[in-house]
Amino acid sequence: MSLRNLPWLVLGAVVLMLVAAFPLVASGYHLALGISYLYFTVLATAWALFSGPTRYISLATVAFFGIGAYTVAVVGEVLPWGLVLVVAALVGVVVALIVGLSTLRLSGIYFVIFTFGLAELIRQLVTWYEVNVHGSVGRYIFVEISRNAIYWQLLVLVLLVFAGGWLINRSRLGLALRVIGEDETVARHAGIDTTLAKLTLFAVSAAFMTVTGAIMAPRWTYIDPTIAFNPMLSFQVVIMALLGGAGSLFGPLLGVVPLVILFDVLSAYFPNYFSILLGLVFILIVYGLPQGVVGLVQKHWPRALKLQAGTVPVAARAAQPRSLLSVDRLRKTFGGLVAVDDLSFRVEPGEIVGLIGPNGSGKTTVLNMISGALAPNAGHVRFKGRDISGASPFKIARLGVARTFQLVRVLPTMSVAENVLASLSHRAHPLWGADAERAAQALLERVGLGDKAAMFADQLTYIDQKRLELARALALEPDLLLLDEWLAGLNPTELGEGIALIRSLQDSGLTVILVEHVMDAIRSLCGRCIVMNAGRKIADGPPDVVLSDREVVSAYLGEADA
């Protein structure tokens, strides 16, 4: 805690005290407005906690809010109030886990569609239950809680949601979520358990929404499903979060401040046109401020990221007696097309093996099966003696297999250093904090990007993006590195640098599989080459030998030239 921060802390404490003292002086309309401010702050911040970094838009805020309100209606009179809130949070978490487990494995669009209908689904289920089991559609809430108490409870919740968000942003989980938002495939290959990360945050966000609903419930004396599950609320929350900027913790607050007043005025003066006006405001925001107010600010004052230089020792690798990788009768089909057919080979520790063959011969598919992007239809992949066929990419990455992509995939709007941190913080022995930043800087220097750590990844040139991908792969501390045409598209000077870099990796004990069309690189780097054609292995041996093999030549050049 430095002295520089002290004035801010004092200011924060004073503001907090003023906000907390508000109910003592305000009443009636003003207190109601204060309550609106607080509960929309919780909802919008909780919404952005999940949907901001992952870019999975949730349209189900009111589903959780309503569940909270109903929890109070059902158990509010039998349990002490504190316990009621705990029960509400638990119910919210359970529903979130059910929804998340069934949809978060899939791509974002299914999640959006599901949440779009979720509030309506729960409303119909509750109605059905109330009519058929409970006997009446509505319920009375007899919990006596003063408006002042509601206000203070919400204030505590606001503090909790900000504290929670602050902790998550600083944690590995926060980084993981931003990587997922940028490129989910990269996230998985960087060792991130994407489903777990998304699920955790969705549940946390849902818990906050449910508790908000529970705290707000005593404000109604009577609720029925139409009141508790009003879809307008989900809509308002999304508008607020987007206006402020869902990408940062305090962004949604910037949206809540003007919009609560605006909504209040609109519903007071134009009650019949409320939904039309709301829709128009929202469309304006989507067009005019796609990144929110925060995005506008960041565009004019881009943040700077500093990292200290340092060195990181390359871990000594113990000699391994068995083959590092053994691929056994691997097969993969896409519909009727057999991409990889009965392929077997071994890779020994410390080797650089070239995987070559004409376009469409199945090389990238083999890499995809080794790294877990695709599951084989038959056969096995064993790495350090363990069967990893069909395992998740993040598990394989943590075991020590790293890869680059044929078409470069960096995390465009994250800094170069953060691209590397993504892997560093999710490998088998994760680094975090100052250690991780030093290690990231060391890796960047190793690939020649030492002075570009603070740049955004999409500002890099093509060759530098390739270097960055390599640094991110090396950050996993892999034993096996899969390079998919990493040298393609480089000019002669860059090619020379690239070859030297790969050789230095071998010297530090790394094993490399190289899918490559640049034959000069193959000849100078690889001790051994595996040649594929139409999904099958047609040769395996030293480059000079296999490249003059009759079958290999005919595969490349056609029968007549062989």
Next chain:
Amino acid sequence: MLALDILLSGLILGGMYALTALGLTLQYGVARIMNLSYGEFLVAAAFFAYWCFVGLAVNPLVGLIVVVPLAFVLNWAIYHILLTPLVRRAKNRDMLEVDSILATFGLLFVVQGVMLVVFGGQYHTYSFLSIPLQIVGVTVPINRLLAFGVAIAIGLAAYLALKHTRAGTAIRAVAVSPESAQLSAIDVRAAAAFAFALGGALVAAAGVLVSMFLTFSAAMGVNFTMKALIVVIMGGVGNMMGALVAGLLLGVAETMVARLGDPGLTLAATFALFLIVLLVRPTGLFGRSVR
């Protein structure tokens, strides 16, 4: 007899879902716009038919002839005015998806708000050709049969047009790959606008037909959007035959739950079906696996 009754009612309802989904698969599969306000346009067309019949004493089928071209033009204008800026700004397909979800989410509330102001929040219905007819021992009102017949005719016409005309070929090419379609000298922007407008025309037709035998209210749009989305995903995005089969399937499943279980649980049944399809075959019943 109950089984036959369920099957027949289910197929009729399913025919409506299939037609609705056909339009959505054009908007999402070709124009790449995930339109959350889709169901509102169905309800709006239903209100139009209601107004024609109750206010002007005009046959809904005549209303259909007016509303379909009207909806086509309206949706074409929406694509050009509201959605083109988003298409231009999107760097990739995912970004367009997110932006279109948000923009049409706003549009949903605007359209719904207008309907609430004009017609109010209560349920509407009108009695048109509700004369019972006996078919193989099952009683079916004529209006339902008529709606089903028209829906099938429109769906078939759209399907044949897409399969056998030049414009249809362009649209299918864009659905498969916008990048490659461009290389074949297809104006992707125009094809997308046309597909979006055609989708809007189909959903308007579905709205008029649905109004002939179902009660509806201004707030019901979400239900139809959800069902159309689910049918599209079940059938495989961009797959017209898949949408037809999945639509009929959903209609029968829903009618079964309503008759044997409880009408209040139909949406739950829809969601359950959706989840099962997602977990077992995320690419849809008829979708091909993606590489």
